[in-house]
Ligand SMILES: Nc1nc2c(ncn2[C@@H]2O[C@H](COP(=O)(O)OP(=O)(O)O)[C@@H](O)[C@H]2O)c(=O)[nH]1
């Protein structure tokens with residue numbers, strides 16, 4: 001049977017349980033797909049900036065975007081919002097007639113060699129096809145922090161406890177390298193999670209207006225008292241569930257897993273109904289809700305969302321949630337289900353609610369969750385080198401990965417020969433360490449699994465916070481390496497202190513990274529560095545004149561992702577994007593751009609230009625990098641394009657400081 | 669100050685002795701012992717350690733992941749010092765198979781239960797058996813009934829704890845990490861019971 005047919009049954013079942021959020025009105029899909037004529041760079045003035053003011057309020061009749069993914073073609077009610085432009089390779093001359101809707105991106109022939117500005121591809125002819133997209137649900141009050149406020153005291157008192165019985169009889173025994181004959185332990189009753197006072201460490205709302213705008217966020221389980229009968233539960237904008245293929249709840253973002261047993265069973269029924277028919281169920285649309293399924297062996301992951309995020313993004317989030325679970329348990333947990341289909345997995349995840357809720361929270365503030373790239377803390381080249389050298393030293397002594405991080409940013413990292421670390425694994429590992437408060441208390445030695453490295457086996461992680469923000473993770477395959485790793489940490493810490501790396505790190509945290517206001521106006525100014533920010537000369541920068549209104553040409557923010565390095569750099573938010581809500585909205589918009597740019601395999605160069613009442617978004621994808629930039633909604637298109645070129649040049653000029661270069665190649 | 673906010677600003681950390689160099693050779697006057705805490709999740713193992721090592725108590729629970737390592741040195745009246753290298757285990761089911769990793773080679777095992785929970789007492793007995801089977805033969809075992817400040821919720825009597833401990837040749841004490849009651853005594857008593865290397 002097909003998903004279309006299914007959708008009717010599915011939609012009725014979700015309609016029962018999920019109500020529309022009445023506060024959401026502005027609809028998407030009323031967008032104008034407007035292709036602007038071909039314009040040459042010199043003619044910017046002629047660009048028809050047909051700014052659309054058609055912000056439509058469709059009274060809740062939200063149209064969910066469909067990018068036409070397998071299984072849901074039949075559901076596309078509206079034309080796709082996404083405007084994608086195939087771009088010619090345009091190595092020819094600039095003026096050559098590019099078709100009416102072809103954007104010209106000229107890349108320098110001598111790419112990669114030489115270090116003059118010439119090797120940065122230039123988005124030259126102002127021929128970015130624009131769509132004036134109308135209103136992404138911009139109602140105030142969308143997903144305000146309220147859903148983050150409550151906490152939970154969890155008491156698993158309903159879990160039956162088997163005295164004397166080794167919990168390993170459940171079949172779960174991790175996967176240790178060595179003998180585990182003496183498998184035994186206590187089960188996890190009376191786990192109390194009282195997290196009202198846990199807060200993200202650090203001044204995230206401070207001067208740098210942090211990317212990690214988590215100030216309002218309190219980790220932990222939300223609304224534990226809710227179940228699927230609660231109105232409040234149904235109104236949550238975004239639900240995540242993990243359940244077993246026998247319908248047993250494993251995790252729910254909102255509400256108590258155990259009270260949601262009935263609901264889980266419903267989800268399970270839907271999935272197996274489709275699977276038995278030989279189809280894969282991926283997506284069900286029900287009104288403005290999307291229900292997305294991800295099947296991983298005996299484990300089902302489900303997202304129910306009315307946030308209008310693209311299917312691909314939500315699916316990516318489910319993949320990350322699954323990865324987080326694997327990081328905690330390894331894939332050998334599947335064996336428990338082989339032994340007992342009705343196996344209850346919740347005790348195995350005891351105390352990890354906070355890890356999942358923190359991951360889910362990061363979907364709205366951490367671009368790494370959809371870029372699949374990591375980001376570095378900006379540091380002087382020599383400083384990062386110093387850190388890298390001592391990590392390398394340690395890696396040579398039998399450590400698999402040595403990773404030094406500051407919050408969610410990498411200071412330096414080194415892998416043993418041939419070992420490579422996937423950015424998603426780094427994200428999940430950092431999330432695990434940062435959300436588990438106990439790592440901050442003392443040095444720890446804990447089994448963890450890197451799902452992209454080897455989902456079947458545990459590695460052992462030595463974790464130590466060197467100060468409130470910076471932490472060292474040493475990963476090894478050997479379960480008795482603790483004292484060796486402890487010695488390594490002492491050596492590393494000594495070197496870091498001697499070479500002032502940690503104080504440089506703290507300074508970088510204060511200074512922030514790339515500020516759009518600092519974008520050099522004169523691209524010929526070379527050898528610029530990012531720091532020091534305080535009291536630096538204002539020559540060639542936009543800062544003085546523009547305090548408080550963003551960067552040149554109304555540039556508010558950008559993200560630059562280097563394909564080869566698997567790294568991205570995200571600018572600080574300009575003052576026009578101060579509030580966490582604005583930032584979250586921008587990330588959602590980027591995420592949507594990202595999904596649309598990666599959706600279909602079109603040409604090597606792609607650009608997209610969108611204007612709505614919140615901002616102008618410009619996206620430029622080449623084989624080497626991707627640039628996402630946000631401008632003032634009134635920004636001039638030609639200027640915006642010029643500015644993007646300058647951003648790329650700027651990134652190139654300071655790449656030594658913002659990227660980890662020359663690390664062992666990551667290959668996967 | 670709570671134990672969570674006890675984020676190691678360098679000084680507190682040095683004081684805790686965690687990083688003290690290993691130069692102090694274990695000799696008759698300066699002992700070094702590996703101690704492991706076992707017991708159900710939530711009985712207060714981490715709080716006991718943090719009370720002992722840092723003198724702090726934080727009522728908000730920080731669920732331990734894997735195992736934490738801390739150390740603390742105490743001086744006894746006979747002017748010997750004992751450096752405890754403490755493994756505070758998580759007690760969660762998913763780490764069950766890994767427990768031997770932490771108790772292997774331990775000279776001391778402290779099995780903790782919560783006096784307000786019979787279940788945790790049952791679990792403690794499970795751990796004792798486990799250690800008797802797989803721990804080092806001359807391991808010093810201590811049974812600790814924690815949360816002694818919660819008298820009104822008591823489910824395990826002193827008598828039951830004591831009897832079980834005596835039957836199994838363990839040292840028994842009730843503690844409160846919250847009020848600090850008997851915390852130092854616990855470690856001092858353990859120190860006294862350690863087998864001493866022969867004095868030269
Ligand atoms: N009243 C009281 N509560 C305690 C005591 N020790 C620990 N707790 C509480 O018990 C909970 C679990 O403590 P924790 O040390 O994390 O347990 P662990 O899992 O065994 O490490 C925390 O909420 C503590 O505040 C105590 O002596 N008295």
Ligand SMILES: [Mg+2]
Nearest residue numbers: 713714731732
């Ligand atoms: Mg603990």
